[in-house]
Amino acid sequence: MDFASELQVLVARAEGGIDRLLPAASEPSARLHAAMRYSMQAGGKRLRPVLVLAASGLFGDRRADPLAAAVAVECVHTYSLVHDDLPCMDDDDLRRGRPTAHRAFDEATALLAGDALLTRAFAILAESYGADPGLAAALVRELADAAGSRRLIAGQMEDLLAEGRGGADPQALRFIHENKTAAMVEASLVMGGLCGGAPAGAAAGLRDAGRQLGLAFQIIDDLLDATSDTATLGKTAGKDARAGKATVVSVHGIDAARAMARELSQGAVSSLKGLPGDTGFLCSLAQSLLSRTH
C-alpha cells in the first residue's frame, strides 16, 4: 500500500474509533454531547491518532489494540484547541474550516465540552484497557504528564505570557514549542509503543522522534500562518503577526525556519530508522509534514 492510501486507512480507523468511543449526542446532556462531537468530528489531519496507530504497528500491535489510545490522544488535542480558541485565549472564530465551538454553540458550552473531552480521554483509557491494568495505568500516566501543567499547559501559559510581553527569546520559544506542541506528539508515539508491546529500549527512540517531529510540525505551522491564507488553512491566517506573537518565523526569519524544520524532520527520520519493524510509513509521514499546505 502506498503512503497516501495507508494514511487514509489509519485516518478512517481513528475516525471510526472517535464515533464509537464518544457518548451519543442523544444522551443527556444532549447539548454537551453534541458540542463534544461537533469539535471531534470537525476533521483535521488526525496526526496524533495516526502516530499512535502507526507506532503500535511497528511492534505488531502485540499487547493491545491501540485504537482507544489513539482516540484518547485526539480527545486531549481537541479539548486543547477548543479552550485555546475561547475569547479569553486566542479568541478565534474558525477552526478546521468551521466555526469554533464557542461560535457554533456558546462560550459556556465550549468550556464544558473541552472539560468533558479531557475527562473522557482518561475514562476511555481506563475502560478500554481494563483487562490489562498495567497498560491502562502506563497510558494514563503518559497522557496526563504530556497534557499536564509541566508540559502542554505550561507551553500554552508561557505562549500567552510571551504574547503579553510582545515576544520571546529563542530559548523561551523553544520551551513553548517543546511543551505546547512536541509533548503530545511524543506521547502519541510512546503510547503507540506501549500498546504495541515495545521493548523498554524503544521508548527513548520513539520519544526523540516525537520531539523532533513535534518541533518541525510547529515550525511549519508558523510558516503557514505567515505565508498562507485563511481559505487554504481552514483557520485564520496571519494572526501570529497581528498578535505580535513570537514564532520561529518572527525570531529566526523564513529561510532559517525552513532549514530548521528540514533538519528536525531529518532528525526524526533518523530516530525512527533506529526502531524495529517497518518504519517506512512513519518516515514518509515525517517527510510529508514538511510540504503540507494546511
Next chain:
Amino acid sequence: MDFASELQVLVARAEGGIDRLLPAASEPSARLHAAMRYSMQAGGKRLRPVLVLAASGLFGDRRADPLAAAVAVECVHTYSLVHDDLPCMDDDDLRRGRPTAHRAFDEATALLAGDALLTRAFAILAESYGADPGLAAALVRELADAAGSRRLIAGQMEDLLAEGRGGADPQALRFIHENKTAAMVEASLVMGGLCGGAPAGAAAGLRDAGRQLGLAFQIIDDLLDATSDTATLGKTAGKDARAGKATVVSVHGIDAARAMARELSQGAVSSLKGLPGDTGFLCSLAQSLLSRTH
C-alpha cells in the same frame, strides 16, 4: 477522639497531601503553578477528601494509602469550581472568602489552572498507585466517570440551561443535583472503599450513602444561599434568586427543602450503618452537614 478532632486530623492530612502532590510554584510555568496552588489552598471544607480518607479507614486502609486519591478528588472538585466561577459561567468574584482565580490572576490563567488541576488528578492516581495498577485503573475509571460528560459536567450544563429557561421542574432539578453534586460525593466514598480494599459488596452501600449525602449537601447549599449572607458563606449569597436559578428552595420552598435534607441525611446514615467497620465518624459527618453555616 471526638468528631471535631477527628475531622481536623483528616483535613490536615488532606492539606498535607495537597501541598506534597501539586507541582511547586517555582516550577515552570510558575504563574500556572501559582494559580493551581492558590485555588487548591483556598481552604474550603475539604468534604470530598475527608470522605475518601474516612471511607478507606472503614476497611483499615488495607489495600493502599488513600491520601493520593483524596487529593485527586479535591483537584477535580477545585477545577470544577474555578471553571464554574468564570465570567462565561457563574461570573463570580468570591470563593472560600477570597477573590476567585480569574479575579486574583486573569481569565486565561484561571481557565488553564482549572485544566491543569483536572489533568493533575489523573497523573496523581497513575503515579501514586503505580505499584498496584489494578487499583490505579479502577480509581481513574471511577473518577473519570463521576467527573465526566454523563455526570458532573452534564449536571453543570443542564444547570446553565435551566437558568436560561428561568427554572427547572423537580425532575430536571434532581438530574442536576444527582450529577452536579452527588456524583463526586459518591465517587469519594467509592474511591475510599477501593483504597481500603472493600469487598465488592460494599460498593453499593458506599455509592448509595454518597448519593444521599451529596443531595442533602446540595439542598443545604441552596438553603444557605437563600438564607445566609456573603460574609458567613465566604461566597456570594443570594445569587440563586438573583439569577432566577431553580433550586430546591425555589421549587419546593424552605420548609420542604429542610425536611428533604433531613430525610436524605438519615438515608445516608442508614446506608453507612450497613457497612463494616466503625462508621461513627461518617455518620456524625452526615449529621453535621445538616447544621453547617457555610
